[in-house]
Amino acid sequence: MIESILFWIFAVLAVAGGIAVFVVDSMARATYALAVSFVAVGGIIVMLHLDYIGVITILMMIMEMAIMAVFMVMFMGMNPALMPMDMTHSTRRSAVLATLTFLVLAVAIIVIPWPDRTGSAAADLTRSLGEAIMGSKMLVMLTISPVLFATIVASLVLANPRGRYDRYGADLDRRDPDGRAHPEDPIGGGIGR
Amino acid sequence: MTLQLVLLVSAALFSVGLYGALTQQVVVMVMMGIELMINGVLLAGGALWWFLSPTPDGQTVLLVILAAMTVEMAMGFAVATVVHRSRGSDLSDSATDLAG
Known part of the structure; x- marks a missing residue:
């Protein structure tokens, strides 16, 4: 019973977090939504008795989200939490394609006669x-x-x-008139500059 | 919790990630979509392993998926850095050509 409730909580969090990534209007919120989704998936993986893989997933994803946030601030050059934005293209076609993909996968998952469990953990x-x-x-x-x-x-x-x-240079042979290696640097450095 | 339920969750994650990877213009957001897709694959792999054949060997496949996720992130950030330096933006639409 508790296992079932936990699974549904994690499942809803994982999918809702994933959807929220592309719905919320700022990148910082998207990063947090993705982190929530990943932690929920890690929770389901732990429930599948894959303790090591589940914990690794959670730790790796939290660190990854932190790094992603840093890169976003670097690239966007602003406080991404305060700048609502919409930077998307071909949303309608992509939504149709994603829905079709889900439907095909879902039908396959339900229709396929999955074999019985073999071996023991x-x-x-x-x-x-x-x-x-x-x-x-x-x-x-x-x-x-x-x-x-x-x-x-x-x-x-x-x-x-x-x-x-x-x-x-492309052939690594840029030299000065004396024949010495001479790199093209904005500011010369080293001995004898 | 059954195999079908977990696989449905992973299919939903994969589809949402696909939508994100196709629609987003910012390279980092495209990477987020790809991450979601790989996460769905990881979840499906874990479910198939536990419900069909929980032998020790199967877990190594999941480690390979995790490694793929790591490689994707590292190379994605490197490419985003190059695009940002050469084009001054981090939008995928500004990097549709191969020549510099």
Whole structure:
């Protein structure tokens, strides 16, 4: 009974929070609405006995919303909480597409004869996840780690305002008449400037 | 709480996220829509795992989805930063061409 009530509260919060993201008229409120939606989804995931994944989702999303708020203030250059705005396009077509997507998914969910449950859950699910990661599923983590590292490198390269190609040219061969490496900097620096 | 109910919630999250990703002009808001969609996928994965086959291996798929969410956010912010620096705005409509 309590489980059922909790599920419905989380479900309504998750979907209502998600809708509120694109209905409220300021970005700060949208960020909070998204955080509420994510925490509710994390709650449902914890109810599915995925304690570790659920807690990770909640912690990650709260931090992510905080970072998003910082980026919004940076990009918008104003107090986003005080500036109601409407920056949307093709709302009607998108609403039709989203509704159609939901209907197709909902019909599939109801019509599909889902198979019976097979196998049984381990006594300690978090421990079993750790053992899977460090044992039979280690290749998954070994694949994810270079992807995450590549993401760090790629995002730094993209976000860096003056990388070495900006300073030394496309072929990294910008030199002064003496043949020494000579970066094109707004303000020269280093020894002998 | 049944499999169908949780999957319906995740389908609703996915559809709302799709609407947001398609309609929003601000890059950060587009990312919010994509986040909602991935969150729906994560929820559906968790439900399918618990109600159909709760073996330890299945949980690793959810970790992969979480990692995808992280990568999406990091690259999204990096691209938003580049667009903002080169175009002076963070609207997706101002970055519809590939050439700088």
